[in-house]
Amino acid sequence: MADDVDRGRKSIGARRNPASAGAILDAAEAVLVEAGYSGFSIEAVARRARAGKPTIYRWWPSKAALLLEVYQRQKRVDVPDTGILEEDLVGFLTNLFSHWRETSSGSVFRSLIAEAQSDETAAAALAGYAGGRRAHTGQIIERAKARGEVAADIDAAVVADLVASYAWRHLLTNRLEEPEAAIRKVVRYLLQGITAPGR
Incomplete structure (x- = not known):
């Protein structure tokens, strides 16, 4: 089974890996720009960041929490x-x-x-x-x-x-x-x- 994040970035559990977290936030900003709020989803962010949804939800318990950090x-x-x-x-x-x-x-x-x-x-x-x-x-x-x-x-x-x-x-x-x-x-x-x- 694939790791939560791609091989270039390793998840380190509940404590954020700065590289992984930065990639996820970059991806979230890009999804917002391209798809707008209505098209924003954790799935889309995970695909773009090459990250697993469990990692995203471990660090941001909801879509709103992720969006607030992007904001x-x-x-x-x-x-x-x-x-x-x-x-x-x-x-x-x-x-x-x-x-x-x-x-x-x-x-x-x-x-x-x-x-x-x-x-x-x-x-x-x-x-x-x-x-x-x-x-x-x-x-x-x-x-x-x-x-x-x-x-x-x-x-x-x-x-x-x-x-x-x-x-x-x-x-x-x-x-x-x-x-x-x-x-x-x-x-x-x-x-x-x-x-x-x-x-």
């Missing part, structure tokens, strides 16, 4: 650190929208969100990823706290969720051409609130 591998979004919270958030959202719009990662992530509505493994993978992203985006708020720009009792994770909600809504409704002025307006509402002065 994270593709994601290159600069997070500004200008010393001004408004500029940091506007810059981050502008860069994120541009990345989703100009690469395949936007359609991959949109499809993952959709699949998570009916697939428990996709939902669990997405929840794990979202938790990490919440902490990452929350660092923008924590930096502002350290500068005295944000009240000490503000929950950075809640603010990160609000930012993510705005971004995900635009992704899911394919409204990624949002001009900077519109993004800035939303950020100002978030930072300044909507309560009338003196109330």
